[in-house]
Amino acid sequence: MITPVNKSVFDLNKEQISEIESRMRSRGLGEDESLMEVCERDRETLQELKVTYEQVASKLEELIKKSNLSETISDEKYEYKMTAYFGYNFCPFSDRESVKTYVNHRWDYSDDHEWDICGNEPTRYTIKRLDTGDTFTFSGLLPHLIRDHSILLDRKPDHYIDPTKLVRILELG
Numbered sequence: 001m002i003t004p005v006n007k008s009v010f011d012l013n014k015e016q017i018s019e020i021e022s023r024m025r026s027r028g029l030g031e032d033e034s035l036m037e038v039c040e041r042d043r044e045t046l047q048e049l050k051v052t053y054e055q056v057a058s059k060l061e062e063l064i065k066k067s068n069l070s071e072t073i074s075d076e077k078y079e080y081k082m083t084a085y086f087g088y089n090f091c092p093f094s095d096r097e098s099v100k101t102y103v104n105h106r107w108d109y110s111d112d113h114e115w116d117i118c119g120n121e122p123t124r125y126t127i128k129r130l131d132t133g134d135t136f137t138f139s140g141l142l143p144h145l146i147r148d149h150s151i152l153l154d155r156k157p158d159h160y161i162d163p164t165k166l167v168r169i170l171e172l173g
Protein backbone atom coordinates (compact mmCIF):
# COMPACT_ATOMS: atom_id res chain seq x y z
CA MET A 1 0.00 0.00 0.00
CA ILE A 2 1.23 3.49 -0.80
CA THR A 3 1.09 5.62 2.27
CA PRO A 4 0.60 9.35 1.88
CA VAL A 5 3.69 11.41 2.55
CA ASN A 6 3.63 14.68 4.44
CA LYS A 7 0.16 14.10 5.80
CA SER A 8 -0.97 14.46 9.39
CA VAL A 9 -1.86 11.27 11.20
CA PHE A 10 -5.28 12.86 11.77
CA ASP A 11 -5.97 12.89 8.01
CA LEU A 12 -5.42 9.19 7.38
CA ASN A 13 -8.11 6.63 6.67
CA LYS A 14 -8.61 3.55 8.86
CA GLU A 15 -6.48 1.27 6.74
CA GLN A 16 -3.60 3.74 6.65
CA ILE A 17 -3.82 4.32 10.41
CA SER A 18 -3.54 0.62 11.06
CA GLU A 19 -0.48 0.33 8.80
CA ILE A 20 1.28 3.31 10.36
CA GLU A 21 0.34 2.05 13.81
CA SER A 22 2.04 -1.29 13.20
CA ARG A 23 5.17 0.49 11.93
CA MET A 24 5.16 2.71 15.03
CA ARG A 25 5.32 -0.33 17.35
CA SER A 26 9.09 -0.31 17.00
CA ARG A 27 9.23 3.47 17.24
CA GLY A 28 7.98 4.33 20.67
CA LEU A 29 4.41 3.03 20.56
CA GLY A 30 3.77 0.41 23.26
CA GLU A 31 2.38 -3.02 22.37
CA ASP A 32 -1.03 -2.23 23.84
CA GLU A 33 -1.22 1.42 22.89
CA SER A 34 -3.43 2.86 20.20
CA LEU A 35 -1.59 5.27 17.92
CA MET A 36 -4.60 7.55 17.59
CA GLU A 37 -5.21 7.63 21.35
CA VAL A 38 -1.61 8.63 21.99
CA CYS A 39 -1.69 11.26 19.22
CA GLU A 40 -5.05 12.65 20.41
CA ARG A 41 -3.72 12.86 23.97
CA ASP A 42 -0.57 14.66 22.83
CA ARG A 43 -2.60 17.04 20.66
CA GLU A 44 -4.83 17.93 23.61
CA THR A 45 -1.80 18.48 25.82
CA LEU A 46 -0.24 20.85 23.29
CA GLN A 47 -3.55 22.69 22.88
CA GLU A 48 -3.84 23.13 26.65
CA LEU A 49 -0.28 24.46 26.75
CA LYS A 50 -1.07 26.71 23.75
CA VAL A 51 1.92 25.37 21.86
CA THR A 52 1.80 24.28 18.20
CA TYR A 53 3.48 21.32 16.49
CA GLU A 54 5.33 23.86 14.38
CA GLN A 55 6.77 25.59 17.46
CA VAL A 56 8.05 22.31 18.90
CA ALA A 57 9.52 21.19 15.55
CA SER A 58 11.22 24.53 14.94
CA LYS A 59 12.73 24.62 18.40
CA LEU A 60 14.10 21.09 18.00
CA GLU A 61 15.60 22.09 14.65
CA GLU A 62 17.21 25.07 16.31
CA LEU A 63 18.85 22.74 18.85
CA ILE A 64 19.88 20.34 16.07
CA LYS A 65 21.63 23.17 14.22
CA LYS A 66 23.68 23.99 17.31
CA SER A 67 24.78 20.38 17.77
CA ASN A 68 28.05 19.20 16.38
CA LEU A 69 29.09 15.68 15.44
CA SER A 70 32.68 15.99 16.53
CA GLU A 71 32.20 17.21 20.09
CA THR A 72 29.81 17.83 22.94
CA ILE A 73 29.17 21.53 23.10
CA SER A 74 27.25 23.80 25.39
CA ASP A 75 25.98 27.33 25.59
CA GLU A 76 24.46 29.15 28.56
CA LYS A 77 21.27 27.07 28.36
CA TYR A 78 21.90 23.56 27.00
CA GLU A 79 24.50 20.91 26.45
CA TYR A 80 24.34 19.32 22.97
CA LYS A 81 25.45 15.86 21.89
CA MET A 82 25.02 14.46 18.41
CA THR A 83 25.44 10.91 17.11
CA ALA A 84 25.23 9.79 13.50
CA TYR A 85 24.99 6.12 12.67
CA PHE A 86 25.59 4.16 9.53
CA GLY A 87 22.23 2.97 8.36
CA TYR A 88 18.74 4.31 7.92
CA ASN A 89 16.03 5.91 9.95
CA PHE A 90 13.15 6.11 7.54
CA CYS A 91 9.95 7.94 8.27
CA PRO A 92 7.21 5.34 8.86
CA PHE A 93 5.10 7.13 6.24
CA SER A 94 7.58 6.15 3.52
CA ASP A 95 6.36 3.69 0.94
CA ARG A 96 7.71 0.20 1.75
CA GLU A 97 8.71 -0.66 -1.82
CA SER A 98 10.47 2.69 -2.18
CA VAL A 99 12.43 2.00 0.99
CA LYS A 100 13.59 -1.34 -0.45
CA THR A 101 14.52 0.29 -3.76
CA TYR A 102 16.34 3.07 -1.99
CA VAL A 103 18.38 0.70 0.15
CA ASN A 104 19.29 -1.46 -2.86
CA HIS A 105 20.17 1.40 -5.17
CA ARG A 106 21.66 3.91 -2.82
CA TRP A 107 25.07 3.69 -4.49
CA ASP A 108 23.66 3.76 -7.99
CA TYR A 109 24.33 7.31 -9.07
CA SER A 110 22.38 7.09 -12.29
CA ASP A 111 19.57 8.39 -10.09
CA ASP A 112 16.68 7.35 -12.28
CA HIS A 113 14.69 5.84 -9.45
CA GLU A 114 11.43 7.23 -8.24
CA TRP A 115 11.56 7.14 -4.47
CA ASP A 116 8.57 7.79 -2.32
CA ILE A 117 10.70 8.33 0.79
CA CYS A 118 9.10 10.62 3.31
CA GLY A 119 12.17 11.16 5.46
CA ASN A 120 15.45 9.49 6.44
CA GLU A 121 17.55 10.89 9.29
CA PRO A 122 20.09 8.49 10.80
CA THR A 123 21.11 10.89 13.53
CA ARG A 124 20.43 11.17 17.24
CA TYR A 125 20.67 14.08 19.64
CA THR A 126 20.86 14.39 23.39
CA ILE A 127 20.05 17.76 24.86
CA LYS A 128 20.53 18.63 28.52
CA ARG A 129 19.16 21.70 30.23
CA LEU A 130 22.05 22.93 32.34
CA ASP A 131 19.95 24.67 35.00
CA THR A 132 17.52 21.81 35.72
CA GLY A 133 19.57 18.80 34.57
CA ASP A 134 16.60 17.64 32.43
CA THR A 135 17.86 15.53 29.55
CA PHE A 136 16.16 14.16 26.50
CA THR A 137 17.26 12.13 23.50
CA PHE A 138 15.57 12.22 20.11
CA SER A 139 16.25 11.21 16.55
CA GLY A 140 16.85 13.70 13.76
CA LEU A 141 13.56 12.56 12.27
CA LEU A 142 11.46 13.84 15.18
CA PRO A 143 10.97 17.44 13.93
CA HIS A 144 9.60 16.01 10.67
CA LEU A 145 7.31 13.57 12.50
CA ILE A 146 5.95 16.40 14.63
CA ARG A 147 5.56 19.03 11.91
CA ASP A 148 4.33 16.87 9.02
CA HIS A 149 2.55 14.03 10.79
CA SER A 150 1.47 15.41 14.21
CA ILE A 151 3.38 12.54 15.87
CA LEU A 152 5.48 13.09 18.97
CA LEU A 153 6.70 9.50 19.26
CA ASP A 154 10.31 8.83 18.43
CA ARG A 155 12.45 5.95 17.33
CA LYS A 156 12.80 4.15 20.64
CA PRO A 157 10.25 3.65 23.42
CA ASP A 158 12.61 5.13 25.99
CA HIS A 159 12.89 8.26 23.87
CA TYR A 160 9.23 9.09 24.29
CA ILE A 161 8.91 12.26 26.23
CA ASP A 162 5.70 13.58 27.67
CA PRO A 163 4.83 16.77 25.74
CA THR A 164 4.38 18.70 28.99
CA LYS A 165 7.95 17.90 29.97
CA LEU A 166 9.21 18.51 26.44
CA VAL A 167 7.57 21.94 26.27
CA ARG A 168 9.05 22.79 29.66
CA ILE A 169 12.57 21.76 28.64
CA LEU A 170 12.23 23.71 25.40
CA GLU A 171 10.78 26.70 27.29
CA LEU A 172 7.83 26.99 24.93
CA GLY A 173 4.90 26.97 27.33
Ligand SMILES: [Zn+2]
Binding pocket: 005, 006, 091, 092, 093, 094, 118, 119, 144, 145, 148, 149
Ligand atom coordinates in the same frame (compact mmCIF):
# COMPACT_ATOMS: atom_id res chain seq x y z
ZN1 LIG B 1 7.24 11.49 6.99
